Amino acid sequence: MSDPGPIRDIVRGVPVFPDEMPPFDPVAAPASPLDLFLDWLRTAVADDVAAPHAVHLATVDEDGAPDARVVILKDLTEDGFQVASSKDSPKGRQLTATPKAALTFFWPAAGRQVRIRGGVSTGTTEENDADFQRRHPVARALVLAGSQSSPLQDRAELDAAVESQVERIEATEGLASTTWTVFTVAPDAVEFWQADQERRHARLLYTRFGEGWRRELLWP
Numbered sequence: 223m224s225d226p227g228p229i230r231d232i233v234r235g236v237p238v239f240p241d242e243m244p245p246f247d248p249v250a251a252p253a254s255p256l257d258l259f260l261d262w263l264r265t266a267v268a269d270d271v272a273a274p275h276a277v278h279l280a281t282v283d284e285d286g287a288p289d290a291r292v293v294i295l296k297d298l299t300e301d302g303f304q305v306a307s308s309k310d311s312p313k314g315r316q317l318t319a320t321p322k323a324a325l326t327f328f329w330p331a332a333g334r335q336v337r338i339r340g341g342v343s344t345g346t347t348e349e350n351d352a353d354f355q356r357r358h359p360v361a362r363a364l365v366l367a368g369s370q371s372s373p374l375q376d377r378a379e380l381d382a383a384v385e386s387q388v389e390r391i392e393a394t395e396g397l398a399s400t401t402w403t404v405f406t407v408a409p410d411a412v413e414f415w416q417a418d419q420e421r422r423h424a425r426l427l428y429t430r431f432g433e434g435w436r437r438e439l440l441w442p
């Protein structure tokens with residue numbers, strides 16, 4: 223690197239939050255964080271937030287070291303937040319060995335962040351297959367072709383593997399994967415963070431309490 227410490231110059235003047243942000247009154251928030259999440263997700267879509275269903279999924283590896291990557295939120299049910307991947311990928315192996323995860327959404331146009339922590343369960347064979355069959359044929363071919371995140375020799379290896387798996391998919395109706403898995407993060411804690419132009423950011427933390435949820439404000 224030619225110039226030490228260039229970040230300040232590169233991002234000088236780039237705003238983090240817009241001037242206008244949606245209102246959020248934590249005192250009037252619903253009893254369930256799932257209802258508030260759906261409300262915020264709808265607002266993010268209405269505000270044209272790019273990929274509002276893209277979420278950072280954090281896991282821990284076998285040494286207890288953190289790992290993180292972006293995935294797509296597939297659904298939200300009474301059981302929790304669903305994402306999907308191959309169980310033989312690094313994240314899949316990590317979630318199998320340590321079924322705990324954190325999810326973080328950031329919706330810049332709304333100045334909003336949502337953090338979720340909880341235990342992880344895996345889908346049934348039927349649930350995993352239903353999600354797999356909804357995927358684009360090339361996405362399915364990639365899953366069938368090889369282990370996600372294992373070393374790739376070159377682009378030609380990828381193209382040949384995808385091509386032959388797409389042929390298999392076209393020849394066999396409903397061809398299934400043995401690895402594609404829906405992972406459900408059952409929330410123990412969900413925190414909603416709303417930026418404030420005067421930096422008095424609002425934070426509302428929901429934690430499980432009996433059958434319901436405890437709500438508390440946090441210092442920004």
Ligand SMILES: Cc1cc2nc3c(=O)[nH]c(=O)nc-3n(C[C@H](O)[C@H](O)[C@H](O)COP(=O)(O)O)c2cc1C
Pocket residue numbers: 273276289290291292293294295306307308311312313314370371
């Ligand atoms: C916007 C976006 C969405 C993604 N969605 C998924 C997804 O739903 N499932 C998935 O396995 N990988 C998804 N990826 C790729 C992952 O970020 C990651 O590169 C890959 O899953 C390998 O992760 P791992 O080595 O930690 O297992 C997505 C990447 C981006 C940027």
